[in-house]
Amino acid sequence: MEKALEVRNLTVSYGSKIVLRNVTFNIPAGVSVSMVGPNGAGKSTLLKAALGLIERDSGEVDVLGAPFNPRQGVLAYIPQKEIIDWDFPVTVRDVVTMGRGARHGWLGRPGRKDRAAVEQALEKCGMTEYTDRHIRQLSGGQQQRVFIARALAQGARILIMDEPFAGVDAATENAILDLMDGLRAEGRTLIMVNHDLDILDRFDWIVMLNGTLIAAGPMAETYNEKNRRLTFGPTLSEIVRAEQIIAKGVAR
Numbered sequence: 001m002e003k004a005l006e007v008r009n010l011t012v013s014y015g016s017k018i019v020l021r022n023v024t025f026n027i028p029a030g031v032s033v034s035m036v037g038p039n040g041a042g043k044s045t046l047l048k049a050a051l052g053l054i055e056r057d058s059g060e061v062d063v064l065g066a067p068f069n070p071r072q073g074v075l076a077y078i079p080q081k082e083i084i085d086w087d088f089p090v091t092v093r094d095v096v097t098m099g100r101g102a103r104h105g106w107l108g109r110p111g112r113k114d115r116a117a118v119e120q121a122l123e124k125c126g127m128t129e130y131t132d133r134h135i136r137q138l139s140g141g142q143q144q145r146v147f148i149a150r151a152l153a154q155g156a157r158i159l160i161m162d163e164p165f166a167g168v169d170a171a172t173e174n175a176i177l178d179l180m181d182g183l184r185a186e187g188r189t190l191i192m193v194n195h196d197l198d199i200l201d202r203f204d205w206i207v208m209l210n211g212t213l214i215a216a217g218p219m220a221e222t223y224n225e226k227n228r229r230l231t232f233g234p235t236l237s238e239i240v241r242a243e244q245i246i247a248k249g250v251a252r
Contacts, residue, residue: 001028001029002028002029002030002064002065003026003027003028003029003062003064003065004027004028004029004030004031004063004064004157004158004189004191005026005027005050005061005062005063005158005189005191006025006026006027006061006062006063006065007023007024007025007026007046007050007059007060007061008024008059008060008061008062009022009023009024009058009059009060010022010023010024010046010049010050010056010058010059010060010061011023011056011057011058011059012042012045012046012049012054012055012056012057012059013057018057018211019042019045019211020042020045020046020049020209020211020212021211021212022212023042023046023059023209023212023213024213025207025213025216026216027189027191027205027207027216028189028205029064029157029158029187029189030184030187030188030189031184031189031190031204031205032180032181032184032189032190032192032202032203032204032205033189033190033191033192033203033204033205033206033207034192034194034199034200034203034205034206034207034219035047035191035192035193035194035206035207035209036193036194036195036197036200036206036207036208036209036231037208037209037210037214037231037232038210038231038232038233041209041210041211041231042209042210042211043162043193043209044080044162044163044193046209047077047160047162047191047193050068051068051070051075051077051160052068052070053077063075063158064157064158073154073155073156074155074156074157074158075156075157075158075159075160076099076150076151076154076156076158076159076160077160077161077162078144078147078148078151078159078160078161078162078164079162080162080163080166088135089134090134090135091131091132091133091134091135092122092127092130092131092132092133092135092138092146093118093122093131093132095135095146095147095149095150096118096121096122096127096146096149096150096153097110097114097118097153098150099117099118099121099149099150099151099152099153099154100114100117100118100153100154114153117153117155118149118153120152120153121149121150121152121153122149124149124152124179124182125145125146125148125149125152125179126145126175126179127142127145127146127149130142130146139168139172140166140167140168140172141168141169141172141173141175141176144161144164144168144176145176145179148161148176148179148183152183156188157187157188157189158188158189158190158191159183159188159189159190159191160191160192161190161191161192161193162192162193163192163193163194163195164176164192164194165192165194165195165196165199166195173196173199177199177202180192180202181202184204200219200223201219203219204218204219205217205218205219205222206218206219206222206223208222208223208227208230208231209231210230210231210232214227214230214231215227215230215231
């Protein structure tokens with residue numbers, strides 16, 4: 001099976017503090033992945049280090065079987081909303097067109113194929129009617145769909161998203177998950193930092209972190225009580241077990 005992402009012996013420090021230690025795992029192509037762990041576990045740090053956005057102490061990262069090269073355009077990164085400048089004067093169409101920059105050149109004008117790719121991406125994400133709006137005029141869920149559309153216009157086979165569900169309501173969360181299901185059905189790989197453990201059944205694969213790798217693998221095999229305790233501590237594991245007991249009682 002083709003590996004979408006392979007991380008080997010990744011260690012990252014902030015000053016004298018080691019945030020991630022000797023992390024090794026791989027993710028097969030064509031799956032949806034939830035990356036979970038408590039606050040400060042190193043989830044966002046792992047993504048940024050893997051993408052070369054912050055310095056690694058050690059470690060190697062391959063994307064689709066080769067060392068990661070951002071110029072290839074096979075991977076798109078959607079950061080946390082908090083670090084995006086929403087006041088920058090761009091429309092929805094402008095943002096999505098940025099995904100074509102590597103193809104027509106940053107100083108060049110988008111061509112017919114670029115415009116067609118942008119329109120197709122906007123339609124797929126349900127954002128066609130918002131194309132001329134400023135991005136700050138959109139809701140949180142709409143903003144997320146715009147950046148997903150930019151990744152699709154880029155032609156990325158792998159989408160990495162840092163907390164895409166932060167600050168959105170349940171209906172919007174489900175709409176984004178439905179979109180993710182459609183993209184996965186097309187063969188794309190989706191990797192998301194996620195704090196909502198109630199939606200883990202919507203993912204194929206899980207990566208569990210707490211300063212180091214606790215476990216990584218198929219959801220059904222990996223998200224168990226032992227790994228929950230190692231990742232979150234005994235309190236969360238007891239809450240999950242109580243919820244399961246309640247759910248079984250309701251189902252009877």
